[in-house]
Amino acid sequence: xxxxxxxxxxxxxxxxxxxxxxxxxxxxxxxxxxxxxxxxxxxxxxxxxxxxxxxxxxxxxxxxxxxxxxxxxxxxxxxxxxxxxxxxxxxxxxxxxxxxxxxxxxxxxxxxxxxxxxxxxxxxxxxxxxxxxxxxxxxxxxxxxxxxxxxxxxxxxxxxxxxxxxxxxxxxxxxxxxxxxxxxxxxxxxxxxxxxxxxxxxxxxxxxxxxxxxxxxxxxxxxxxxxxxxxxxxxxxxxxxxxxxxxxxxxxxxxxxxxxxxxxxxxxxxxxxxxxxxxxxxxxxxxxxxxxxxxxxxxxxxxxxxxxxxxxxxxxxxxxxxxxxxxxxxxxxxxxxxxxxxxxxxxxxxxxxxxxxxxxxxxxxxxxxxxxxxxxxxxxxxxxxxxxxxxxxxxxxxxxxxxxxxxxxxxxxxxxxxxxxxxxxxxxxxxxxxxxxxxxxxxxxxxxxxxxxxxxxxxxxxxxxxxxxxxxxxxxxxxxxxxxxxxxxxxxxxxx
Amino acid sequence: xxxxxxxxxxxxxxxxxxxxxxxxxxxxxxxxxxxxxxxxxxxxxxxxxxxxxxxxxxxxxxxxxxxxxxxxxxxxxxxxxxxxxxxxxxxxxxxxxxxxxxxxxxxxxxxxxxxxxxxxxxxxxxxxxxxxxxxxxxxxxxxxxxxxxxxxxxxxxxxx
Numbered sequence: 001x002x003x004x005x006x007x008x009x010x011x012x013x014x015x016x017x018x019x020x021x022x023x024x025x026x027x028x029x030x031x032x033x034x035x036x037x038x039x040x041x042x043x044x045x046x047x048x049x050x051x052x053x054x055x056x057x058x059x060x061x062x063x064x065x066x067x068x069x070x071x072x073x074x075x076x077x078x079x080x081x082x083x084x085x086x087x088x089x090x091x092x093x094x095x096x097x098x099x100x101x102x103x104x105x106x107x108x109x110x111x112x113x114x115x116x117x118x119x120x121x122x123x124x125x126x127x128x129x130x131x132x133x134x135x136x137x138x139x140x141x142x143x144x145x146x147x148x149x150x151x152x153x154x155x156x157x158x159x160x161x162x163x164x165x166x167x168x169x170x171x172x173x174x175x176x177x178x179x180x181x182x183x184x185x186x187x188x189x190x191x192x193x194x195x196x197x198x199x200x201x202x203x204x205x206x207x208x209x210x211x212x213x214x215x216x217x218x219x220x221x222x223x224x225x226x227x228x229x230x231x232x233x234x235x236x237x238x239x240x241x242x243x244x245x246x247x248x249x250x251x252x253x254x255x256x257x258x259x260x261x262x263x264x265x266x267x268x269x270x271x272x273x274x275x276x277x278x279x280x281x282x283x284x285x286x287x288x289x290x291x292x293x294x295x296x297x298x299x300x301x302x303x304x305x306x307x308x309x310x311x312x313x314x315x316x317x318x319x320x321x322x323x324x325x326x327x328x329x330x331x332x333x334x335x336x337x338x339x340x341x342x343x344x345x346x347x348x349x350x351x352x353x354x355x356x357x358x359x360x361x362x363x364x365x366x367x368x369x370x371x372x373x374x375x376x377x378x379x380x381x382x383x384x385x386x387x388x389x390x391x392x393x394x395x396x397x398x399x400x401x402x403x404x405x406x407x408x409x410x411x412x413x414x415x416x417x418x419x420x421x422x423x424x425x426x427x428x429x430x431x432x433x434x435x436x437x438x439x440x441x442x443x444x445x446x447x448x449x450x451x452x453x454x455x456x457x458x459x460x461x462x463x464x465x466x467x468x469x470x471x472x473x474x475x476x477x478x479x480x481x482x483x484x485x486x487x488x489x490x491x492x493x494x495x496x
Numbered sequence: 497x498x499x500x501x502x503x504x505x506x507x508x509x510x511x512x513x514x515x516x517x518x519x520x521x522x523x524x525x526x527x528x529x530x531x532x533x534x535x536x537x538x539x540x541x542x543x544x545x546x547x548x549x550x551x552x553x554x555x556x557x558x559x560x561x562x563x564x565x566x567x568x569x570x571x572x573x574x575x576x577x578x579x580x581x582x583x584x585x586x587x588x589x590x591x592x593x594x595x596x597x598x599x600x601x602x603x604x605x606x607x608x609x610x611x612x613x614x615x616x617x618x619x620x621x622x623x624x625x626x627x628x629x630x631x632x633x634x635x636x637x638x639x640x641x642x643x644x645x646x647x648x649x650x651x652x653x654x655x656x
Contacts, residue, residue, distance in 0.1 A: 050639065050643075051639075051643065054643050054644060165564065167551055167554050167555055167558065168555070168564075170547070170551055171512055171548065171551045171552075171555070174516075174544050174547045174548050174551065175515075175548070177540070177544050178519055178541075178544050178545075178548075181540060181541055181544070185526075185537040187537070188529035188530070188536065188537045189529075189530075190526055190527050190528075190529055190537045191526070191527075192523075192526050192537060192541060193519075193522055193523075193541070195522070216589075219585065219612070220582070220585065220586075222616070223578065223581040223582045223584075223585040223615050223616065224577060224578065224581070224582045225574050225575045225576070225577060225578055226575075226578045226581035226582075226615070226616055226617070227575045227578070228616075228617040389618065389619070390616055391612070391613040391614075391615075391616035391617060391618035391624065392613055392618060392624060392627060394612055394613075394616060395608070395609040395610075395612035395613040395616075395618075395624065395628060396609070396631055398588070398589075398592075398608060398609070398612055399605045399608065399609055399628070399631055399632055399635065400635070402592060402596070402601070402604075402605060402608070403601075403635060403639060406596060406601070407639060407646070410646060412593060412596065412597055415592065415593055415596065416593065419589050419593070427508070430565070430571065431504075431505065431508050431564075431565045432564065432565055432568055445540075445544075449540045452535065452540075453535045456535055
């Protein structure tokens with residue numbers, strides 16, 4: 001098997017002492033930052049980007065992936081102990097997990113989420129290893145026209161299908177596409193939307209936008225309606241392990257959750273909300289003790305969604321590594337890191353950067369083991385991080401936001417942009433506009449424009465190329481169905 | 497639908513529409529490409545601007561029919577606006593902007609840290625200032641000395 005040989009090579013890369021160290025640092029930092037309420041994996045990686053200026057691309061991505069997985073683990077701890085999910089995927093975990101903690105079963109809740117994350121993360125990583133090369137095979141047959149259509153499909157799913165409103169999702173997306181266009185147009189050399197500022201010729205950095213939307217906006221939003229007071233952190237009660245019954249009740253939910261989560265992550269329909277929700281409802285239906293759901297907290301309701309969350313997060317890496325398509329804010333930031341290393345993401349990544357890709361995949365297996373070992377015994381440390389007072393926490397986040405932006409360019413213009421976009425982000429939060437499509441549109445917009453131009457150059461300016469090539473037409477049709485389908489269905493259902 | 501228009505949502509919808517118009521207007525100012533290209537640099541800006549105008553108008557319709565945000569739980573149950581906290585936070589951001597080029601990262605960062613901590617009612621501003629100094633100084637040492645990333649030199653940094 002080719003995959004096994006490649007994976008072997010990957011482990012040879014990942015198991016060097018230096019790369020192991022990066023994985024360990026990534027897992028540690030990821031968990032530590034992921035534990036902090038309100039900070040998800042996207043912001044964690046954005047804040048870590050300046051750290052990587054000095055290290056090799058392979059080391060940096062091993063660090064990122066460790067951080068990515070670590071932030072997922074850390075986020076569930078926060079959900080269970082203080083009921084403030086750090087990112088959308090852990091909302092469901094907070095539902096039952098916090099109930100369990102309230103009824104004195106925080107220990108088993110943390111244990112089932114850590115072990116479930118490990119199992120689902122490993123299944124997801126196996127999926128990447130064996131499914132990724134298959135996708136690459138297919139992707140190599142796609143031309144620019146198909147790529148463009150695929151990106152349009154991504155646009156539709158990340159903005160219009162997920163989230164509460166297609167209108168507001170699409171508005172966010174086009175705002176992101178606008179931000180992505182700022183700077184010199186790479187194909188014709190013309191400056192766009194620079195408003196006479198030379199600082200904008202190089203474009204707006206995606207890290208700046210992510211930090212603005214996730215950190216500055218969050219802090220402004222918090223301060224605007226600040227009510228002093230302490231959040232209640234529940235103690236880690238109960239044994240930090242699973243009883244025989246807990247094992248029995250967790251085992252199938254883990255596997256079902258992972259089975260639900262991974263395909264959702266792989267599809268450009270991305271997102272972790274849907275699989276975690278589906279898993280939650282499935283477990284509530286299948287549970288022998290449905291009366292525990294929503295009352296004392298059911299362990300199945302933690303095990304299933306948490307596994308789904310982690311498997312979906314692993315699945316998101318498949319389109320990112322094989323097609324170069326980001327379907328979550330985190331993936332968009334990792335993709336921009338590829339670009340800053342001068343690495344062209346896309347199907348050729350697996351052959352041209354084989355050492356990096358397989359080293360990264362191997363390090364995901366290692367990170368999972370590390371995280372399992374780090375998480376349960378060190379739970380006391382993570383709880384202590386949770387106790388950092390909120391004022392100091394947000395003050396510190398803003399200091400690191402400055403490092404992440406001013407540190408890149410040494411330009412006050414960038415800081416002004418950071419705060420302006422942060423202010424817009426605060427308004428977006430108030431008016432229920434999702435922020436992830438901004439980051440995705442910013443990365444994917446220019447890529448789609450480039451693919452469109454290449455396709456039109458090949459077709460000598462003939463626009464019908466997008467609908468006469470069968471694969472491209474099929475993908476566009478799917479995008480149209482995804483956009484209009486739910487509304488048509490709603491209209492038909494109402495008419496009856 | 498007989499509900500009244502939602503003022504806040506109407507303003508947001510109008511802002512999106514106007515913003516789309518600005519994108520089209522600034523898009524038309526992009527110099528034409530000297531090279532032959534099937535698609536010039538203006539097309540996507542026009543498409544994005546037009547899309548924002550259309551979305552803005554659709555949002556406006558929604559806002560005039562009663563809006564969307566006033567029904568949200570977070571908005572309905574939100575505590576009152578805290579101008580003291582918000583003002584101190586914004587002051588912290590401006591202090592950082594004003595000081596970082598002249599006095600450097602450590603000084604500007606400490607001032608910002610203290611103001612943000614005060615905005616969120618830190619127990620002791622003096623303690624926050626000391627912690628801020630330790631955090632920014634530590635970060636400076638780590639990034640500037642260990643990693644060689646220049647994060648803004650100033651008076652404190654010059655002494656080292």
